[in-house]
Amino acid sequence: MLEDLRPTPGQHGQRRTYFARWRGEQVVVKWGLDPDLPEKIPYVAGQIAELRSRGIPAAPVLAHGTMPGGGYAWLQPRLPGRPARPTPGLLDEVLALLDRMRAAPAGPHRSDYNAWLTQVVRDDAAGYWANAAALGADARALCARVRDSVDMSRTPAAALDYVHIDLNLGNILTDGDTIVGLIDLENLGIGSGATDVACLAADWHRHGAPGLAEIVHYGRSRHGEEAWRWAVAHEMASRLGWRSEHFQALDPAAEVAPAAAWFDAVYAD
Structure with a gap:
């Protein structure tokens, strides 16, 4: 029986996350x-022990x-910490976390990214x-640049890394510069870890913090130029073209200029 059920603060859109006692x-x-979800959540629950054995503080699934x-529901412990803020001290922690997500064990995995x-x-x-493209001429021009950065006749070699698919700073909980929690893992799957690096790089750049060059170098050196370019293109497409009630208060057109600035920064060298 759940007790003291209350919405988590600061929610937008669907408002389907609550604090409680159990x-x-x-x-x-x-x-x-x-x-x-009846397939996703049992898969995630089954991967948590492997993630935690690697030093990844993933929230366990207590019941589902x-x-x-x-609908479908799941319970997880309320982890300590606060959503990450980008700092030089956190950068090494984040890159170490990305390393620990690499090379998922062989076997059946639910989502192939x-x-x-x-x-x-x-x-x-x-x-x-x-x-x-519907956002206007600037968005169409930016999309053309992004797609031109990728060789559409080739696709990166398949990879078997764990992929969070939404590894933004809000899904990393920290205590100072120490990572103490990884949350929102319901879309966990496998693919190239470059996907998560690109997502994190975009969020890091949005905060205007130093360290983007190190993250870009990590993505290129760990995953290869081809995988990195496809991951950047995916991040750009999803940031400009995703529609969700989670972000219903935001103007999608307002994302065009920041996305262009991030794309320019990624390929600045």
């Missing part, structure tokens, strides 16, 4: 309506199941490029 423990309760009124990146960047299967 069996005397402080927990986070999440729920959603996506039809694939179908809700009587519809190798295929996803190809479908998004080359085939526009998610409609991101079309959505971005």
Whole structure:
């Protein structure tokens, strides 16, 4: 039985995350309506022990199941720490975290982001490029530059890294410059870790903090130039073309100039 159920502060959009007490423990309760959650959450729950054995402080899944009124819910302990803020002291911690996400164990994995990146960047299967083009001439010109940076006739070699797919600073909890939690893992899958590096690089740049060059070098040197370019293109497409009620208060057109500045910074050398 859940007690003291209350929405987490600062939510936007769907408002489906709550704090509560469960069996005397402080927990986070999440729920959603996506039809694939009954497959996603058991997969994530099964990977947590492997992640934690690598020193990745991933939040365990304490319980999960179908809700009587519809949807799927899962409980996780309420981890310490606060959403990360980019600092020079945190940079080494973040790069070490990315290293620990590499080389997932062989075996069945639910989400293959190798295929996803190809479908998004080359085939526009998610409609991101079309959505971005509708934002205006500046967005269309930027999208053309981004797609020209990728050799569409080739795709990066398949990789078997763990991929968070939304590794922004808000999903990394810290105590000072120490990472104490990794959250929002419900979309965990496998693919090139360059995908997460690009997402983190974009968020780092958005905060205007030093260290972007080190993150870009890491992405290129660890994953190769081709994988890095595809990951950057995927990040650009999703930032410009994603539509979600999570961000309903934001103007998508306002993302064009910051995205262009990040793209220029990534390829500044």
